[in-house]
């Protein structure tokens with residue numbers, strides 16, 4: 228998935244540079260890799276909106292499958 232750097236940065240800022248599911252942050256655990264994940268890949272027209280993205284850790288992204296588990 229291609230993601231513009233500006234959007235990725237904005238999403239990371241909004242999510243406080245941590246996973247929105249488990250809350251882990253790389254600043255606390257440097258083994259964590261964060262991904263900016265597209266919440267609704269099938270939706271059209273909203274892909275440039277940061278509301279359509281969420282920050283996920285490796286672990287949570289793998290476990291996500293097609294279910295939206297934002298924890299919010």
Ligand SMILES: [Zn+2]
Pocket residue numbers: 246247248249250251283284285286287288
């Ligand atoms: Zn996580």
